[in-house]
Amino acid sequence: MDERGMGGRALEVDEAWRELRRRLADRVAGLGPEESLVLAVQVAGLGDGPGPYVTVGGRAGGGWRVEAASNAYLDAAHQLDEGGHERLLALGWGAPTYLPGQGGHGSANWWVDLETGEEERAAWLLVQALREAYAVPHPAFLESSGLDLAGLQGPDSPPAPEPPDRVELIEQLPVVRPRDVEHLRELVVETLTVMTGAEVFVDEEGDVVVPCGEQSLVWVGPDLDRPVVSITAVLVDRVTRPQAGLAALNLVGGRLPHVSARMLGSRLTITHELHAMPFVPEHLAGWVARCQVEIDEVAAEAALLLGGERYLENLDAPRPAPVLDEEVATIAELLAVGPVSPRVVAEVFNHSRGAVVRRLVGLRQGHLIAHTEDVDGLLDALRAGLRWIVDEPDRQADARRRARRRVDPRPSIQSVLLDDQPDLFESESGPTG
Numbered sequence: 269m270d271e272r273g274m275g276g277r278a279l280e281v282d283e284a285w286r287e288l289r290r291r292l293a294d295r296v297a298g299l300g301p302e303e304s305l306v307l308a309v310q311v312a313g314l315g316d317g318p319g320p321y322v323t324v325g326g327r328a329g330g331g332w333r334v335e336a337a338s339n340a341y342l343d344a345a346h347q348l349d350e351g352g353h354e355r356l357l358a359l360g361w362g363a364p365t366y367l368p369g370q371g372g373h374g375s376a377n378w379w380v381d382l383e384t385g386e387e388e389r390a391a392w393l394l395v396q397a398l399r400e401a402y403a404v405p406h407p408a409f410l411e412s413s414g415l416d417l418a419g420l421q422g423p424d425s426p427p428a429p430e431p432p433d434r435v436e437l438i439e440q441l442p443v444v445r446p447r448d449v450e451h452l453r454e455l456v457v458e459t460l461t462v463m464t465g466a467e468v469f470v471d472e473e474g475d476v477v478v479p480c481g482e483q484s485l486v487w488v489g490p491d492l493d494r495p496v497v498s499i500t501a502v503l504v505d506r507v508t509r510p511q512a513g514l515a516a517l518n519l520v521g522g523r524l525p526h527v528s529a530r531m532l533g534s535r536l537t538i539t540h541e542l543h544a545m546p547f548v549p550e551h552l553a554g555w556v557a558r559c560q561v562e563i564d565e566v567a568a569e570a571a572l573l574l575g576g577e578r579y580l581e582n583l584d585a586p587r588p589a590p591v592l593d594e595e596v597a598t599i600a601e602l603l604a605v606g607p608v609s610p611r612v613v614a615e616v617f618n619h620s621r622g623a624v625v626r627r628l629v630g631l632r633q634g635h636l637i638a639h640t641e642d643v644d645g646l647l648d649a650l651r652a653g654l655r656w657i658v659d660e661p662d663r664q665a666d667a668r669r670r671a672r673r674r675v676d677p678r679p680s681i682q683s684v685l686l687d688d689q690p691d692l693f694e695s696e697s698g699p700t701g
Contacts, residue, residue: 281405281406282565284406284407284408284420285395285399285407286565287407287419287420288395288407288410288417288420289391289392289395290391291415291416291417292305292307292324292390292391292394292395292415293387293388293390293391294387295414295415296324296332296387296390296391297387299324299325299326299332300326301326301327301328301330302326303325303326304323304324304325304326304414305323305324305325305412305414305415306321306322306323306412306413306414307321307322307323307394307398307410307411307412307415308320308321308410308411308412309321309346309398309402309404309409309410309411310409310410310411311343311345311346316343316344317341317342317343317344317346318337318341318342318343319342319343319346320336320337320342320346320398320402320404321336321337322334322335322336322337322394322397322398323335323377324390324394327381330383330384331381331382331383331384331386332381332382332386332387332390333375333379333380333381333382334379334380334382334390334393334394335375335377335378335379336356336361336377336378336379336394336397336401336402337377337378338364338376338377338378340364340367340368340376340377341368341376341377346402348401348402352401352402355400355401356378356397356401358515358518358519359393359396359397359400359401359515359573360380360393360512360515360573361378361379361380361393361397362374362375362378362379362380363378364376364377364378364379378397380393388572389572392568392569392572393572396569398410407420408420437462438459438462438463438549438550438553439550441458441459441462441549441550442549443546443547443548443549444546444547445545445546445547446490446495446544446545446546446547449490449491449492452490452495452497452544452547453474453489453490455544455547455549456476456488456489456490456497456552457470457476458549459549459552459553460476460478460488460552460553460556462549462553463553463556463557464478471487473489474489474490475487475488475489476488476489478556478559478560479560480501480559480560480563480564481560481563481564481565481567482564482578482580483564483567483568483577483578483579483580483581484501484503484563484564484567484578484579484580485501485502485579485580486499486500486501486556486559486563487499487500487501488552488556490544491541495543495544495545496541496542496543496544497541497542497544497547497552498539498540498541498542499539499540499541499542499555499556499559500537500538500539500540501537501538501559501563501567501579502535502536502537502579503520503529503536503537503538503563503566503567503570503571503578503579504516504535504536504567504570504571504574504576504577504578504579505534505535505576505577505578505579505581506534506576506577506582507531507534507535507536507574507575507576508574508575508576509573509574509575509576510531510534510574512573512574512575513531513536513574515573516531516536516570516573516574517529517530517531517536519566519569519570519573520536520538520566520570523562523566523569524538524562524563524566526540526555526558527539527540528540532632532643533631533632534576536570536574536576538563540555542555564578567579592637593627593630593636593637595616595617595623595627596627596630596631596636596637596638596639596646596650597637597639598616599613599616599646599649599650599653600638600639600640600646601639603640603642603645603646603649604640608649610649610652610653610655610656611656612653613649613650613652613653613654613656614653614656614657614660616653617653617657619657619660620657621654621657621658624650624653624654624657625654627650628647628650628651628654631643631646631647631650632647
């Protein structure tokens with residue numbers, strides 16, 4: 269753990285909030301069924317109510333109830349605005365269900381009930397409410413009789429020595445126009461070796477693997493087709509609450525606006541691309557350093573939202589291997605040659621709507637091998653095939669209607685009358701006189 273934080277000096281803002289969250293999680297884990305903890309914001313000049321506060325208490329049946337002060341209690345000068353309400357909802361808080369004094373299910377405050385083992389999420393909810401909904405700038409503005417805040421509020425020891433500064437060494441590396449992919453890969457390895465001051469690890473695909481924080485990694489390597497260096501990471505793995513995907517994407521977009529985030533199966537991934545023509549070592553080193561500072565913290569918050577884990581958490585736990593699917597592989601191979609019509613997709617799956625739906629779900633959840641890097645293109649082709657199958661009854665009905673309109677025309681009245689009369693130019697048979 270960083271000695272600057274534990275030594276008691278005035279912490280950097282993000283580091284101070286991280287330390288508060290760790291202490292909260294430890295304290296929450298030790299709360300009994302009848303115990304509670306209050307964190308209040310230090311404010312002056314209160315009139316008709318308290319300032320912002322959050323609480324957590326043990327439940328009789330196990331687990332915890334966390335609450336954040338609602339406008340029904342807050343002083344008029346500290347009421348939450350609409351943006352504050354929206355932020356609490358996005359973080360997963362439940363809105364107040366009744367007014368003070370009424371009683372009923374839920375709470376007159378913002379609230380969440382958590383199960384035993386979710387102390388990390390409890391701490392995260394409390395910290396994010398204080399930081400994002402109530403706009404508390406630093407834990408130094410908090411007070412609590414049940415939580416040790418020492419070291420978060422002011423310096424009491426000299427700062428620890430700063431780590432060696434390698435910026436000057438990076439600046440001495442030349443700006444280069446890479447000759448090809450392998451040359452660009454060599455430049456990436458050289459830059460990150462100088463940046464870290466140690467030999468870097470290169471995986472079997474030729475990407476440099478860079479640790480970020482406690483439980484996260486980024487992969488850094490050249491694109492095979494373009495003069496671009498890609499920085500990618502799996503922020504969250506083994507997602508169990510995919511319905512929170514939009515909230516997680518919004519979280520990443522707000523905290524890491526420089527990356528592209530996406531949900532792919534049971535994972536939340538991010539990507540950032542740096543143009544490398546020419547290759548600027550200082551540019552790459554700056555972005556990787558930023559990832560090392562920011563990504564793990566955001567990954568931890570996103571994992572709590574999604575009910576998942578950061579990439580390195582339980583990495584050795586058994587994972588179901590993706591399944592080879594013949595039909596999916598067929599479509600992927602056809603797409604490698606060119607566009608595939610929806611009708612062909614329907615034929616491959618024998619016009620079975622359920623078969624296509626099962627493959628779509630399996631691909632999104634990572635249970636099936638995609639056989640292609642363009643997973644979005646494969647999913648789009650399968651959806652188009654599904655639409656073709658769903659619309660088949662309507663197409664068949666249209667074909668029957670067109671067939672009925674192509675039958676021979678009905679005979680005219682004139683032709684009917686003539687057919688019923690004897691031929692006017694034909695002599696009648698019989699005796700002649």
